[in-house]
Amino acid sequence: MQHQKLATIEDVAAIAGVSIATVSRAINEPTKVADETRRRVSEAIARTGYTTNAMARSLRMRRSKMILILAPDVGDPNFSNILVGLETEASKRGYGVLIGNTQNDAARETDYLRFISSNQADGLILFTGHLPYGFGSDGGESRLPPMVAVNEPVSDSDVPFVGVDNFEGARIAAEHLISQGHRRIAFIGHSRSRAVNQLREQGYRAALQGAGIVVDPRLILDGDGTTESGRQATEHMFVRDVLPTAFFCVNDATALGVIISLNARRYDLPREFSVMGFDDISFASFVSPSLTTMKQPRLKIGEEAMDLLLARLEGEPLRRKEVLLRAELIVRNSVGRPRRD
Amino acid sequence: MQHQKLATIEDVAAIAGVSIATVSRAINEPTKVADETRRRVSEAIARTGYTTNAMARSLRMRRSKMILILAPDVGDPNFSNILVGLETEASKRGYGVLIGNTQNDAARETDYLRFISSNQADGLILFTGHLPYGFGSDGGESRLPPMVAVNEPVSDSDVPFVGVDNFEGARIAAEHLISQGHRRIAFIGHSRSRAVNQLREQGYRAALQGAGIVVDPRLILDGDGTTESGRQATEHMFVRDVLPTAFFCVNDATALGVIISLNARRYDLPREFSVMGFDDISFASFVSPSLTTMKQPRLKIGEEAMDLLLARLEGEPLRRKEVLLRAELIVRNSVGRPRRD
DNA sequence: ACGATCCATGAAAACCTTTACATCGGTCGA
DNA sequence: TCGACCGATGTAAAGGTTTTCATGGATCGT
Structure with missing residues (x-):
C-alpha cells in the first residue's frame, strides 16, 4: 500500500x-524542443501527475541538491534563526536542507558524514x-565537499565564514555608552x-581610545560568555x-548574569548602572530592565552563507573568504545616562 | 574537481x-554469506573506503530513509526543542531529517511536497x-505518505498526534494554585x-470543581495566546x-502580558497576585518574577512522534491515534500564597 | 550410492533518469 | 541541383544498487 506506483517518464x-529523451528535454531544456511537442508533453505531464524521481536524477547527475547542516545543538536559540535564513535561501534555489545535530559528539559527527560520502x-x-x-x-581518501562556516569560524582552515562584524559591533556598542555620558x-x-x-574587546578598546578614555585594566574582567560568568564578574x-x-558585556547571556547580580543587590537600573549586551537573543526583550544590545543579523547571515555555498557548488570561484555583516544597535531600557556623584 | 570518483560496489x-551481489549481501544480510568471504569483503571495503551510494540504493529500494518536517516557522522557540527530539530518534534509526519552512504560505507548502512525490x-x-x-x-492522484502531527493536531483527519496532555496539565497547574490557598x-x-x-480551560474547570470552587464567569477572559492578549485581559x-x-494563563506568552501589565501597575508579585503559565518557553525563567509554569516535554514529544512515524514506515500497524505526554510543574517565583484581605 | 535438500554464490534485471551520439528531413548557399 | 548544415527527435548507455532466479557443489537421509 506504500506508494501506488508513480508515473515515470516513460508513461x-x-x-x-x-521518446523519453524528448520528455526529459522538454522539462530541462525547453528551448531545445519544438513548440507543438512541448505542448503535448506538458499535457501528458499534467494528465499523469508526473514528477521526476529525484533519486534517479541524483544518481545520474551525481548531485543531490541537498545541503547538510552540522550543528552541535539544534536547540540553541542562536541556531534556529540562522536556520531560517539558510533554509529560505536554499529553498529559493531549489535545494533542500538536511539537519545534523552532533551534540559535540565525535561519533555522531562522523556518522553524519555518511550523507556526504553517500552522495546524499x-x-x-x-x-x-x-x-x-x-x-x-581519518579515511584520508574521502575529500570534503564545499563548506561554509557560520556562527563560529573554523580555525586553521580556509573554510569561508559568514558572521557578524564583532569588532565593529562592539565599537558601536561602546560608543553608544560613551555617547550617553x-x-x-x-x-x-x-x-x-x-x-x-x-x-x-578590541572594538571596546577602540571606542574608548577614540573618545580619549584610557582603559582601566581593573575594569576588564574575565568571562567565558555564560550567565554565571557574568554574575561572578559582577560580584x-x-x-x-x-x-x-x-x-x-561580551554577550547577552553574560549581561543577564550582570543584571541578576545587580538586581539582587537592589540597584535601580539603569539609573544606577547601565548594562549593554551583544547578540540580541530572544529573552533580551523580556528581562527587566529590557536589554539594550547589538542585534546579530541572523536571518541575513543564514541567507548569505547559503548563497556563498551554492555559488561555489555551481562552479563560481570563491568570492570572499569572510563575509562580515553589521550588527544593529537595539536601544531598550538597560542603558541610561550615568548619575552624577 | 568536485568528487574524485568514489569507489563503487564493483571495485x-x-x-x-x-560478485557484486555477494558484496551487497555481505553488507546487508551478513548471515547469508560465508565467514571467509565476509572477511575478504570487509577488508576490500576498508581498503577502498567504500560507502554505498544512497541515491542508487534509494532508487532501487524506493525509499529514501528521509523524513520531511513541515513547519510554519522554524524560528519558533517551540520548534527547535521538538526538533532535537525528532532528529535524535531519526538519526538513531538511520533516518535523515529534512527541513521545510512553510511560513504558512500555501505555495511553499505545495512546493515542499516535491520531496514526497519525487521519493526524496x-x-x-x-x-x-x-x-x-x-x-x-489538488492533484488527487498523489497519495499522502505516512504522517504524524506534532505541536498542533490536524483537525478533521486521522493523522496521529503526539503532544502534551493539555487537560491534565492545566488541571495540575490549577490544583497547584488551589493548594497555595x-x-x-x-x-x-x-x-x-x-x-x-x-x-x-477544561482542565482548569475540573480542578476548581474538584476543590468545590464554583467558577466565576467574570474571571474567564478571552485571549488568543499572544502577549498582547494577556495584557489586554488584565487591563x-x-x-x-x-x-x-x-x-x-493559557500559555507563557499570555502570562508574560499579564506580568507586564501587573508590573506596570506597580504590584508586587507574587505577594499581591500570583501568575501561572503553561509551556515553559525559554524566557520563562528570565522574566521577573520568574514564571511558575507547566513544562512541555518537548524532547520527548519529538522522540515519540518520530518513533511513531518510523514504526508505521516499517510496516507496523498504527499503534495509537494520539499520544499524550504529561506536562511537568515547574515551580518558580510567580506564584505565592494569596495575601489575606 | 543416489536423490533430495541446502547453502553459497553469480548473472542479470529492474529502479528512473540524463545525455552523447546517431538519424532524418529540410533549408540554405553556391 | 547538390553538399553542407541545422534543428528536432530517437536510441542506447551509464549511473550504482538490490534482489530474483539459476547454478553448482556439498550434505543428508535412507
Whole structure:
C-alpha cells in the first residue's frame, strides 16, 4: 500500500507520443524542443501527475541538491534563526536542507558524514567551529565537499565564514555608552582563547581610545560568555570595590548574569548602572530592565552563507573568504545616562 | 574537481574476488554469506573506503530513509526543542531529517511536497495543524505518505498526534494554585476556536470543581495566546474591578502580558497576585518574577512522534491515534500564597 | 550410492533518469 | 541541383544498487 506506483517518464512519453529523451528535454531544456511537442508533453505531464524521481536524477547527475547542516545543538536559540535564513535561501534555489545535530559528539559527527560520502548531500554548513571529525585525518581518501562556516569560524582552515562584524559591533556598542555620558565602562568577558571575545574587546578598546578614555585594566574582567560568568564578574567587582558606571558585556547571556547580580543587590537600573549586551537573543526583550544590545543579523547571515555555498557548488570561484555583516544597535531600557556623584 | 570518483560496489567486488551481489549481501544480510568471504569483503571495503551510494540504493529500494518536517516557522522557540527530539530518534534509526519552512504560505507548502512525490522523503512530520495544501484536494492522484502531527493536531483527519496532555496539565497547574490557598483564580485565554485553549480551560474547570470552587464567569477572559492578549485581559479586569488572587494563563506568552501589565501597575508579585503559565518557553525563567509554569516535554514529544512515524514506515500497524505526554510543574517565583484581605 | 535438500554464490534485471551520439528531413548557399 | 548544415527527435548507455532466479557443489537421509 506504500506508494501506488508513480508515473515515470516513460508513461509521459507514451502518452505524448515521443521518446523519453524528448520528455526529459522538454522539462530541462525547453528551448531545445519544438513548440507543438512541448505542448503535448506538458499535457501528458499534467494528465499523469508526473514528477521526476529525484533519486534517479541524483544518481545520474551525481548531485543531490541537498545541503547538510552540522550543528552541535539544534536547540540553541542562536541556531534556529540562522536556520531560517539558510533554509529560505536554499529553498529559493531549489535545494533542500538536511539537519545534523552532533551534540559535540565525535561519533555522531562522523556518522553524519555518511550523507556526504553517500552522495546524499552536495555541501556542508558548519556551526561547529571545526572540521568534522573523521574526515581528512581519518579515511584520508574521502575529500570534503564545499563548506561554509557560520556562527563560529573554523580555525586553521580556509573554510569561508559568514558572521557578524564583532569588532565593529562592539565599537558601536561602546560608543553608544560613551555617547550617553559614560566614561568608566567595564568590559565583562575577557578571554585568552575565544576569538569572538577578543574581537569584541578590541572594538571596546577602540571606542574608548577614540573618545580619549584610557582603559582601566581593573575594569576588564574575565568571562567565558555564560550567565554565571557574568554574575561572578559582577560580584568580584563589588568585592574589590572598583566600580564602573556601565557594564559592556561580551554577550547577552553574560549581561543577564550582570543584571541578576545587580538586581539582587537592589540597584535601580539603569539609573544606577547601565548594562549593554551583544547578540540580541530572544529573552533580551523580556528581562527587566529590557536589554539594550547589538542585534546579530541572523536571518541575513543564514541567507548569505547559503548563497556563498551554492555559488561555489555551481562552479563560481570563491568570492570572499569572510563575509562580515553589521550588527544593529537595539536601544531598550538597560542603558541610561550615568548619575552624577 | 568536485568528487574524485568514489569507489563503487564493483571495485569492492573485484578486490574481494566475488560478485557484486555477494558484496551487497555481505553488507546487508551478513548471515547469508560465508565467514571467509565476509572477511575478504570487509577488508576490500576498508581498503577502498567504500560507502554505498544512497541515491542508487534509494532508487532501487524506493525509499529514501528521509523524513520531511513541515513547519510554519522554524524560528519558533517551540520548534527547535521538538526538533532535537525528532532528529535524535531519526538519526538513531538511520533516518535523515529534512527541513521545510512553510511560513504558512500555501505555495511553499505545495512546493515542499516535491520531496514526497519525487521519493526524496518517506514520511512527514506536520507542525502546521493542517494537511499540506495541494495534496488530496489538488492533484488527487498523489497519495499522502505516512504522517504524524506534532505541536498542533490536524483537525478533521486521522493523522496521529503526539503532544502534551493539555487537560491534565492545566488541571495540575490549577490544583497547584488551589493548594497555595487561592480560590479566586482567573483563566486568561478563553477561545471558541482554539482546541488547545479549550482543553486547558477544561482542565482548569475540573480542578476548581474538584476543590468545590464554583467558577466565576467574570474571571474567564478571552485571549488568543499572544502577549498582547494577556495584557489586554488584565487591563480589562482592572477596569471592571473584578479581581482574582491568581491568574492562570493559557500559555507563557499570555502570562508574560499579564506580568507586564501587573508590573506596570506597580504590584508586587507574587505577594499581591500570583501568575501561572503553561509551556515553559525559554524566557520563562528570565522574566521577573520568574514564571511558575507547566513544562512541555518537548524532547520527548519529538522522540515519540518520530518513533511513531518510523514504526508505521516499517510496516507496523498504527499503534495509537494520539499520544499524550504529561506536562511537568515547574515551580518558580510567580506564584505565592494569596495575601489575606 | 543416489536423490533430495541446502547453502553459497553469480548473472542479470529492474529502479528512473540524463545525455552523447546517431538519424532524418529540410533549408540554405553556391 | 547538390553538399553542407541545422534543428528536432530517437536510441542506447551509464549511473550504482538490490534482489530474483539459476547454478553448482556439498550434505543428508535412507
